[in-house]
Amino acid sequence: MSTLAWIVMACLAGTVLSLLLAAFVAFRLGTRWISTLVSYAVGAMLGAVFIDLLPHLFEIAKSPARAAGFILVGILAFFMLEKLLLWRHHHHDEGDDDHGHDDRTGAHHVHGADQGRTAWMVIFGDSFHNFTDGVIIAGAFLADEKVGVVTALAIIAHEIPQEMGDFVVILHSGFSRAKALFWNAMSGLAAVLGGVAAYFALSAVSAWIPEILAFAAASMIYVAVADLIPGLHKRTSARDSLIQVIFIALGIGSIWLIHAVLFPEA
Numbered sequence: 001m002s003t004l005a006w007i008v009m010a011c012l013a014g015t016v017l018s019l020l021l022a023a024f025v026a027f028r029l030g031t032r033w034i035s036t037l038v039s040y041a042v043g044a045m046l047g048a049v050f051i052d053l054l055p056h057l058f059e060i061a062k063s064p065a066r067a068a069g070f071i072l073v074g075i076l077a078f079f080m081l082e083k084l085l086l087w088r089h090h091h092h093d094e095g096d097d098d099h100g101h102d103d104r105t106g107a108h109h110v111h112g113a114d115q116g117r118t119a120w121m122v123i124f125g126d127s128f129h130n131f132t133d134g135v136i137i138a139g140a141f142l143a144d145e146k147v148g149v150v151t152a153l154a155i156i157a158h159e160i161p162q163e164m165g166d167f168v169v170i171l172h173s174g175f176s177r178a179k180a181l182f183w184n185a186m187s188g189l190a191a192v193l194g195g196v197a198a199y200f201a202l203s204a205v206s207a208w209i210p211e212i213l214a215f216a217a218a219s220m221i222y223v224a225v226a227d228l229i230p231g232l233h234k235r236t237s238a239r240d241s242l243i244q245v246i247f248i249a250l251g252i253g254s255i256w257l258i259h260a261v262l263f264p265e266a
Contacts, residue, residue, distance in 0.1 A: 003141055003142060003145075003199070004196070004199050006141050006145065006148060007134075007137060007138045007141050007148070007195040007196070007198075007199050008192060008195060008196065010137050010141070010148065010149070010152035010195070011133075011134050011137055011152075011191040011192040011194070011195040012191075012192055013152075013156075014133070014137075014152055014155055014156040014188075014191060015130070015185070015188035015189060015191055015192065016188075017156055018156050018188070019181070019184055019185055019188055023181060036243060036244075036247050038228050038231060038232060039232060039243065039244040039245075039246075039247035039248050039251070040157060040247045040248070040250055040251040041157045041224075041228060041251065042224045042228050042229055042232070042248050042251060043247065043248035043249060043250060043251020043252040043253075043254075043255075044153065044154045044157035044251035044252070044254060044255055045154050045157065045220040045221075045223065045224040045228075045251075046220070046221070046224050046248075046251075046252065047154070047251060047252035047253075047254070047255030047256060048150050048151055048153070048154035048220060048255050049217050049220045049221055049224075051150075051252075051255050051256055051259055052146070052147050052150045052151070052255065052259060053140070053147060053150075053151065053213060053216060053217045053220070054217055056143065056144055056147050056213070057210055057213045057214060057217065060143065060209070060210055061210040062210075066210075066211075067210050067211070067213075067214050068214075070210075070211045070214035070215065070218075071214045071215075071217055071218045071221075072218075073218075074214055074215040074217070074218025074219065074222075075218045075221060075222050077215075077218070078218060078219055078222040078223075078226075079222065079226070082226075082227075119170045119174070119175055119183075122170055123170070123183050123184075123186075123187050126184070126187040126188075126190075127186075127187040127190040128190070130187055130188055130189075130190040130191040130194065131190040131191065131193060131194035132194060132219070133155050133191050133194065134190065134191035134192060134193065134194025134195035134196075134197075134198060135194045135195070135197075135198040135212075136151065136155065136212075136215075136216040136219060137151060137152050137155060137191070137195050138194070138195045138196075138198035138199045138202060139198060139202055139209060139212035139213060139215075139216055140152070140213065140216060142199070142202050142209055142212075143209045143210075143212075143213055146259075147213075149258070150255060150258055150259065151216065153254075153255070153258065154220065154255065157251065170183065170184070232244050
């Protein structure tokens with residue numbers, strides 16, 4: 001299978017799987033599962049970074065110091081994007097009294113005329129995010145097939161709780177379930193567009209693959225540490241904390257299993 005086919009398949013599979021699972025959880029299981037899904041996503045993302053991405057990055061980089069510098073720049077860049085409400089669309093405006101935040105779902109509570117506008121902001125922000133995920137997946141596959149598979153799986157893991165949060169916001173904004181599914185699917189296809197566009201662009205500048213992987217690692221570290229983990233700290237009971245630790249470990253373990261069993265020669 002060609003690299004482009006792997007990229008398209010991974011982006012499309014991630015879109016379909018995350019959308020279906022998010023819809024199932026949002027419509028069937030309820031909000032009690034969100035913290036569990038977030039915990040698993042944290043483990044999967046950090047496992048992908050420290051078990052696969054970073055070792056491969058420092059192996060192929062001509063200058064490890066340069067690679068590390070790009071990771072640092074990437075973390076700062078994603079911080080700035082979040083401040084601009086481009087990286088994580090659910091980051092709320094603390095100064096707006098008409099907006100609230102649900103710690104269980106990561107969703108916004110909006111009222112009045114802002115409802116429809118909020119739904120479209122979510123769709124736009126999610127499309128941008130998914131396009132970025134497609135670029136990350138393409139960069140990982142261009143570097144190494146194994147790294148691409150693991151990176152795609154980690155991205156799928158963190159897309160599930162995010163997509164569920166999208167459903168909550170869009171449905172709360174007055175969209176029907178069918179309309180919410182449709183627009184979430186459309187925004188998800190941005191990952192395929194990002195993957196294909198990045199494939200042709202990155203093929204022309206293959207020398208920059210270590211830097212692309214550095215940004216991929218930075219994005220996962222930032223989302224896991226700055227975005228997902230703080231939400232877990234809002235649930236402080238011993239039972240919740242134990243479940244979180246278990247599922248973070250399961251997330252890391254699943255990445256290790258993929259690494260050790262599917263690619264034993266690595």
